[in-house]
Amino acid sequence: MSTVLAATDGLFPAPVLEYKELAPVLIVLGAATLGVLIEAFLPRTLRFRAQLVVTFGGLGLALAALFLAGEQNSILAEGAIAWDGPARFLQGLILVLAVVAFLLFTDRKIDPGRDAFAPRVSAVPGSPEEQVLTQKLIQQTEVYPLALFSLSGMLLFPASNDLLMMFVALEVLSLPLYLLAGMARRRRLLSQEAALKYFLLGAYSSAFFLFGAALIYGYANSLRFSVIAAATASGTSSEALLLAGIGLIAVGLLFKIGAAPFHEWTPDVYQGAPTVVTAFMAATTKVAAFGALVRIFYVAFGPVRDQWLPLMWVISALTMVVGVLFALTQQEIKRMLAYSSIAHAGFLLTGVVALSPKGVSAILFYLVTYGFATIGAFGVVMLVRDGAGEASHLSAWAGLGKRSPGVAALFSLFLLAMAGIPLTSGFPAKFAVFSAASASGASWLVLIGVLTSAVAGFFYVRVIVLMFFTDPQPGQTTTVAIPSLATALALAVCAGVTVVLGVFPQIGLEVADRASLFVR
């Protein structure tokens, strides 16, 4: 606001930026830029190592900066960014999940000598050019700066304190993901189709968001969440603007979290994108988008909760039912996990409906458990292969428990966590969101949640039964690749978090409890 006033006086004072608190985002952005320079100026042979140093160094520095930034709640960057418990918690979570996911990016051992990405994305699939590149074992390393750019958007998204910043963050996080989704080395046409779909539908949803933001500006005369909240509390302007604005913004955000009926891109994109990218975005995008969703609905639209609560009830119930119902008959492991992630969006939305600090902390905890279990599950999917790359059809997983009991047990652990079985992290997470929702009177929603969880247990356990108790079909050529050290480390971290938070959920719940209050 001050900039606007100052400009009318003919002056343009520099905005006040709190570099200490903004450092994590800036460091990631800086690392991404550095990555682009590496691509431009370093010889190909050196790029991979340099990118690794910049990426992991940048993430490490960003995490350190986050810890050093202090816990004083405030509003940063002339009101555009909030610095509070949920923002810090989610930024930290996104950074850690990104480290784990990037460990998977580096694997060149599963597919010996190659990583998961197409050597040159512009090469036509199946063309002689592509064959030559593949034979020469050419690797491209642009994925690292792209992923870092996306990551910077994700860090900003849950911390945005006005609609414009939120939109910018949304675009910054989305655009590189559209590209990354199209970069699979194997099944490239599927991958490119996924990227195009993701881009078209993502752009479509962004339009909804932007239109909604414009309507809200028309209503409140401001993009700042606190001002919007004050305007809705006084209720002087046209309610039609407000309701339409809330609805359209909701569409944009619900698209990102993959809630029904805005979920249909999810299975296609999760299936088509390189599995490492799927692991990365399934975990981090959902974390960032839920952060943004909860912030805008709690902070900006909190005073008119009665208006949008029924909407969230319906969307939450619908998302749980749709995710579970569609997952039941999936024969493709990545599509099944995609529908499972849709169902989890529904379970998480029950925490949003709770409208209490307890609900926020439950969501935060749930996101931790979901993020690690998801990356772990997709990480295991990378390992199970047949002649044409990953063995995506479920039938190829039959009998895996006999040949590779370790990998099968690991996958079972992640599936059990997703199913919410006690002693895995999924149980306290589900318990937390459901109890928060039922405490605020949404018992029937919890009932739907429990019923759909029970049905969901069926398709998770089905895979476990398939792995351990079904004999493989004759002539099946499924193999389990030996992962690189980095991949093994990533899987170990995911499994460790899943077990530790299952047995000692209190550790995570306490941290989440402390981080559950928004600054306004």
Place this chain on the structure above:
Amino acid sequence: METIAAASGITSLTWLLIALPVAGALILLGSGRRTNAFGHLLGVATIAGSFVVAVLLWLNMLGKSSDQRATRDFLFTWMSLGRFKVDVALQLDQLSMAFVLLITGVGLLIHIYAVGYMHGDDGRRRFFGYLNLFVASMLLLVLADSFALLYVGWEGVGLASYLLIGYYQTRESAGPAAKKAFVVNRVGDIGMSVAIMVMFAAFGTVTFQGVFAAAPSASTGIVTAIGFALLLAACGKSAQFPLQSWLLDAMEGPTPVSALIHAATMVTAGVYLIARSNPIFEVAPNAQMGVIVVGVITLLAGGIIASAKDDIKKALAGSTMSAIGFMMLAVGLGKSGYVYAIAFLLAHGFFKAGLFLGAGSVMHGMNDQVNMRRFGALRSVMAITTLTFGLGYLAIIGIPPLAGYFTKDVIIESAMARNPIIGTAAVIGAGLTAFYMSRIFFMTFIGPKRWTQDVHPHESPVVMTAPMVILAIGSVASGYLLMRNQTLQRWLEPVTGFTEPDGALRPLVLTGITLAVVALGIIAAVVLFLRRPIPETAPSKVSVLVSAARRDLYGDAFNEAVFMRPGQWLTRSLVWVDNRVIDGAVNGVAAGLGGLSARVRRTQTGYTRSYSLVMLSGALLVIVLLWIVRL
């Protein structure tokens, strides 16, 4: 109610009791073949360690005044979600101390015995791993400070029991027996979870302290519901009517398992549960009456079953049912019964474990045969086994001054004081016990040889006989030691309370009557099994059973008519119900959802244009929903 202090000093080592066998189980089950060579010794060592800790804790407890003895060893908060908070904490008081000593003491002896019994078995390491797992779970069960944590141990012992019943994987009958135990126990577990849920809903807590403090002021309906739910749980775990059926089949497991789990410890968990929950049952007289009825039915039914079994282990299993029926009856009697129930439970731990180990020793010498019709005259070749088994036999039937006399008589006395019908049933139960135990003893150790030709019975090695001897000493002395000067009564009174039973009959008269009935039982057995030859095949295959000299065959017939045929019919109809109705419903739901899923899947066309259309419709839905709320 006594105060419970936070654990400090040596009592803060309470966790070590459980941690040692847990570590043993983890190492033994996780290490693969590497520990085959010494795995059994490690298994014994961990239990020995636990036993040493238990004795130290006991000595420490003895040094305190009786209202200062209970301690609570807080380990960590498992989770805390709003009102729902579950701590992992161990409550060590006089009641749990008694169980801890029984579990680790008898457990240690049986572990040692199993070293010899399982010698030469390929899976010995796995066996000891399971056994350690069982001891850890059982200790958790009795040391838990809340019903939630108790439930964890409850399921743990169920799991270990399941694994051990099915231990002989190559035996065809072991798998179904394990499954049966598993399924029947789940029925009981429903009671447990219902009880916990009702407690949480009504009191907002599931800790012993919280629930017991709130119980007296709760409505009768609530406490009665909790009481009956707990009774159902106890029936499942303790093989009480109507959930008794699994125990006989559980004898498929190795004999040390039958001794430890299915005689001395796990099956008494139900008695522990009810004794522990005494503040609930004290305010729920209807539930208490339910406990008595269950106990009386089971103590008679168990005795009748035991009288009819030719399989030595199954006969002893029937006897276990009957004995636990006595304990249930006693805990149902309230304050005048808890102490006696625990006394009988502890003494029973000695003599029944000893009897089972004796049976195992017999089987060891007889090529794993169990049919008593092919035993006889074993006293000539198995002197130590005969002696220890004989002492256990005399103890269980209540011959003074052995353990059973001191501990069972008081239950009968207390029951007679409550109600003559209950008391009479208990006296008849004591007579039945004398009859079937005499039958087992005569058929196995006395009388002519009826051995099959290929057996060469011999005494067992000292690693097996030594635990039997120690247990026999316990069978002789434990009753006197527990009941002399009201030792156990004064020990347990702060936890369970105690009132002297006040009967119309003088104790001495009642003791006389009981001993007379016991003598009748023995005489009947002498007449039937010593004076007459015992056919080598089961006479149930003989079509006409008329002779009064073969009265025990009425037991067999009774068994078939009352238990087996309805059981089979029930099983058949259950299978039918299971196949047609339950499976049908489950499969139907699954198929229905699957069909629905397959149908709605078609909406996922893969076309971006239709996706956008769905999104647009979704956006309209969102706006409409927002609008409807406004109207």
